[in-house]
Amino acid sequence: MNLVILESDKIKLESVLTGFIEESGARLAMLVGKNGMILSRRGDFAGVDVQSLAALTAGSFASTQALASVVGEKEFTGVFHQGKRINIYIALVADFGILVAVFDVATTIAMIRLTARETSKRLEPIIADLIARSK
Amino acid sequence: MAQISVADKEVTVKIVYYGPGMSGKTTNLLYIHQRIMSKNLTDMVSIATEGDRTLYFDFLPLETDIIPGFKAKFQLYTVPGQVQYNATRKLVLQGADGVVFVADSQWSRQKDNVDSFTNLKENLLEEGVKLSDIPYILEYNKRDLADAARPEYMEYLLNREEFKVPSFEAVATEGKGVFEVLNYITRMVVAKILKDIKK
Ligand SMILES: Nc1nc2c(ncn2[C@@H]2O[C@H](COP(=O)(O)OP(=O)(O)OP(=O)(O)O)[C@@H](O)[C@H]2O)c(=O)[nH]1
Ligand SMILES: [Mg+2]
Numbered sequence: 001m002n003l004v005i006l007e008s009d010k011i012k013l014e015s016v017l018t019g020f021i022e023e024s025g026a027r028l029a030m031l032v033g034k035n036g037m038i039l040s041r042r043g044d045f046a047g048v049d050v051q052s053l054a055a056l057t058a059g060s061f062a063s064t065q066a067l068a069s070v071v072g073e074k075e076f077t078g079v080f081h082q083g084k085r086i087n088i089y090i091a092l093v094a095d096f097g098i099l100v101a102v103f104d105v106a107t108t109i110a111m112i113r114l115t116a117r118e119t120s121k122r123l124e125p126i127i128a129d130l131i132a133r134s135k
Numbered sequence: 136m137a138q139i140s141v142a143d144k145e146v147t148v149k150i151v152y153y154g155p156g157m158s159g160k161t162t163n164l165l166y167i168h169q170r171i172m173s174k175n176l177t178d179m180v181s182i183a184t185e186g187d188r189t190l191y192f193d194f195l196p197l198e199t200d201i202i203p204g205f206k207a208k209f210q211l212y213t214v215p216g217q218v219q220y221n222a223t224r225k226l227v228l229q230g231a232d233g234v235v236f237v238a239d240s241q242w243s244r245q246k247d248n249v250d251s252f253t254n255l256k257e258n259l260l261e262e263g264v265k266l267s268d269i270p271y272i273l274e275y276n277k278r279d280l281a282d283a284a285r286p287e288y289m290e291y292l293l294n295r296e297e298f299k300v301p302s303f304e305a306v307a308t309e310g311k312g313v314f315e316v317l318n319y320i321t322r323m324v325v326a327k328i329l330k331d332i333k334k
Binding site for chain 2: 001002003004005006007009010033034035036037038039049051052055056059062063066
């Protein structure tokens with residue numbers, strides 16, 4: 001099965017991501033499949049190796065889910081990577097992959113976590129529709 | 136599962152190099168990376184242990200114009216071949232559109248090749264995918280070594296599914312066969328996508 005993205009899907013996904021960036025103050029946001037492919041992205045990507053970011057966050061989140069099952073948890077819905085200047089938050093997008101948000105430390109993690117979770121919920125039906133149509 | 140963006144005129148495809156530990160998977164990607172670096176400003180990402188054994192994966196993104204009117208992005212991955220890393224191997228294999236099975240030609244490694252090939256089929260099946268449903272080819276690597284088994288023998292061991300697949304002899308350290316393999320698998324994957332689209 002291939003995932004087919006039409007102009008209308010692109011617009012819908014991008015508007016949700018743009019809304020997320022405006023609300024949360026994230027520097028960039030992207031939607032990445034379990035397979036490490038980028039479905040949509042918005043924000044400031046200057047100096048960022050986008051594809052590596054996607055492959056590594058997808059890999060990192062996949063290990064996180066494996067970790068959940070090791071300790072008897074169904075799934076972890078979010079992971080936070082803390083740095084000195086930059087933080088990364090990864091939120092689960094059910095049945096598809098992850099939402100990756102990169103932000104400066106000025107943004108509070110509580111804010112990011114809250115908006116990311118809401119954004120995931122908004123993305124899920126759009127993706128479900130896209131997947132159903134691709135089948 | 137390839138991603139086809141009609142909106143951006145872009146196709147993204149995942150190709151996984153699979154095979155037993157030390158067969159030369161990472162060496163294939165390193166050679167490709169070296170040769171294309173000047174044209175393509177992308178980096179290769181490797182998650183490896185100190186001894187250079189792959190711990191999680193290698194990742195190398197490429198861009199080509201193989202499909203007219205579309206930008207084709209090929210994402211090459213290698214799995215960790217060591218037996219004990221099956222959990223991570225499965226994660227890397229998720230959603231693969233094509234597989235290159237890199238076998239080690241040395242006599243002493245033939246059982247490991249067969250075990251790894253069986254493991255590939257099992258891991259795909261767990262995801263509900265039959266090996267015969269995705270494009271794959273065989274690379275018989277390390278042909279430079281004195282104790283390399285004859286290709287006919289490796290064919291007998293590894294190319295015994297219902298439909299025979301193309302196989303290539305290679306010396307990845309010298310780059311021999313590396314691009315033949317890459318070109319062939321990308322063509323197979325693209326042909327399959329075009330066929331799927333027409334359906
Ligand atoms: N003689 C010879 N050595 C090779 C060849 N290809 C790879 N090697 C060597 O074999 C060793 C293992 O190669 P890797 O590419 O790291 O093997 P791998 O399949 O990625 O191994 P894992 O990451 O453990 O799964 C290295 O020392 C390579 O230099 C070859 O064609 N001939
Ligand atoms: Mg390796």
